[in-house]
Amino acid sequence: MHLILKASGEGAGNVSHLLSKNPNNVYDRTDKGVRVRMVYTTATERETEVLMHAEPDPVDLVRGTPDGYDITQYINDREFVTSSLFCSYIRSALGTALNGKPKEAYVQWVGHPFDMELTFGPVASDLPDRAIEELFSPLGYAVTLEREELAYTFDLKKKSTVRRIILRGQVTVQNALRQLFLLIPVLDNYKHYFISEDEIDKIKRYGEGWLDSHPLKEMIIKRTLRFAELIRQYERQEGVLSAPVEAMNAGDEDMSAYEKGDGPDVPSLQEEPPVRLNELRYRAITDVVAGLTLKRRIVDMGAGEGKLSARLAYIPGVESILAVEPSGQSRLRAMERFARLEGRSGIAAMPEPVIGSLFYFDEQMKHQDVMILCEVIEHIEAYRLDGIMDTIMNEYQPGVLLVTTPNKEYNEVYEMEQESLRHHDHRFEWTRAELVAQCETWTKQGEYSFEISGIGEHAEGFGHPTQLVIFRKERRDQHEG
Structure with a gap:
């Protein structure tokens, strides 16, 4: 699981200060069985490229979980895909950038939009290519999706759901990271932790300045909060009076996004939600x-x-x-x-x-x-x-x-x-x-x-x-x- 952030143009050399990581040093930390590394592959005045990589211990991923006795716990993609796990792994390393609080000499660059290229993956998503594009294109990104060639010895799936995503656009470092921290779990449609009221605060913090105008806001909210009561609580705080909410409860994991009313062209909050x-x-x-x-x-x-x-x-x-x-x-x-x-x-x-x-x-x-x-x-x-x-x-x-x-x-x-x-x-x-x-x-x-x-x-x-x-x-x- 990795993220590559590449910034070009005037002042791109200041990105390392926004990230608060010295290009001459390799950031290498292991915490709770997860090794996180940040390496600069390019660091000049007009171009900065940094690779962020997380490598969890697959045994620690399932240790102490309710399904610890089930052999299928080891047959999953959590060790490899870029998901909410990845975001939690690298969050502490990117705290300065997410909060927009570098050293005073570099504060002026917090609001500066760079020519940005963001590459991350692999992402396992139940959303089709078109829906992924519709998540990022309203934010000003040109979206490229890449798949690995399939080499099955017998007929399984014709097309893998696993993709690598490349975003290109003009955006600040802070907004780019905040958008990814909110939308990567939406793509993967998986949360490795208990979803509580804290998630509402995260939506407001990371979604500030762009989420309210996003055409797929309702889908983003639904796939982030998942439960009807949390969605209603969010709406009350936002002063929105919505129709009855058809939430995506945890027991529906065997249903497709479309069957749950979660497809990009199916509104998630309707006046009379259709019967699933x-x-x-x-x-x-x-x-x-x-x-x-x-x-x-x-x-x-x-x-x-x-x-x-x-x-x-x-x-x-x-x-x-x-x-x-x-x-x-x-x-x-x-x-x-x-x-x-x-x-x-x-x-x-x-x-x-x-x-x-x-x-x-x-x-x-x-x-x-x-x-x-x-x-x-x-x-x-x-x-x-x-x-x-x-x-x-x-x-x-x-x-x-x-x-x-x-x-x-x-x-x-x-x-x-x-x-x-x-x-x-x-x-x-x-x-x-x-x-x-x-x-x-x-x-x-x-x-x-x-x-x-x-x-x-x-x-x-x-x-x-x-x-x-x-x-x-x-x-x-x-x-x-």
């Missing part, structure tokens, strides 16, 4: 299950934090719900959610959290009335799905199998980049025709029929954002005689 696509999926699935004749035993495969399982618990006639999930952290959250169902009226069956995966056969999954894969298959490499579906249809043999998955064609309605995926963990997304072809292949050897419908707002020529497949096990006597 995730909510529409849950409604559609529960409606189908409620209308089934046989629904006593249900398997929610890939149940995550148990949101869907908790809704299925209210359906009359349901007697058991297996909420199957491989992630230990998600199961803990599901258990907390299920515990809150205790004693509530209308509960037909309490969901049971189960450790499991589609990659491992589990005898207790056999012959259930309903099996549900809600937004699951797209997180699996496509070449493995034939084997998984064979196991489900010929070994588990549920009476009804419900599968939801994104409709790739609808990404154009979201104005996403070509071949971009809605979530960083998606391995593929299929068009309507591709899904039909897959379903025909899966049911060719089995005893299932299928029908496909859409979930979410329909767009002419593109269909619905989510595809719902209902596989029904056919009775043997239908094939006899």
Whole structure:
């Protein structure tokens, strides 16, 4: 994770004084397992270039965290990407520049705009290229995005979400750093610390002079504060009376930015916030299950934090719900959610959290009335799905199998980049025709029929954002005689 700041033109040699770091000395500090270095690669009267690099200890990143027992803690990008972690690592080294308080002889240069080039990355962002450009171009920057070439041995993603960002424009050192310290976490959409009222003060401090006029201010505020109450508190302090806030709560991490209403062309604060696509999926699935004749035993495969399982618990006639999930952290959250169902009226069956995966056969999954894969298959490499579906249809043999998955064609309605995926963990997304072809292949050897419908707002020529497949096990006597 790094940031390169290059200033050119009159007085550029004074940048080292604004940063309060001597060009002749290498700044090299290690604190709490993180090594931070600042090195000047150029230091003349008309040009200064400084590299800021942070190198954390990957073990320290996860030590003492709630998911410390989960092996997936080591399979992440936090050690490498430029995120809120990076900003916190280098903040103490840049305190003088951020506060605009160099030695008195150089105060005059605090408000001086230099010809600036800022290069930082890699950045892992769920935002498309166009949205990133719209974050920085209103600030006067020309934006360049670079990607590394992908060299997978089999088909995964066509386009990486990881990018290196280069900004060029006339800006003061203080404003450049303040803008980056606020917008880098917005790009990464991740905060490694508890988000409190202090975050509001940070927005005001770093956003002074530019945030109020930014066309994407609402999105910046939402992705920075995340929680509805903090957003409302910010607005009260700013004297803004807004409509109801649809916040981005921590439990929504498996949803794409677009499904959360977070895309650049989707206002985050609306007079009547639209119902989220995730909510529409849950409604559609529960409606189908409620209308089934046989629904006593249900398997929610890939149940995550148990949101869907908790809704299925209210359906009359349901007697058991297996909420199957491989992630230990998600199961803990599901258990907390299920515990809150205790004693509530209308509960037909309490969901049971189960450790499991589609990659491992589990005898207790056999012959259930309903099996549900809600937004699951797209997180699996496509070449493995034939084997998984064979196991489900010929070994588990549920009476009804419900599968939801994104409709790739609808990404154009979201104005996403070509071949971009809605979530960083998606391995593929299929068009309507591709899904039909897959379903025909899966049911060719089995005893299932299928029908496909859409979930979410329909767009002419593109269909619905989510595809719902209902596989029904056919009775043997239908094939006899």
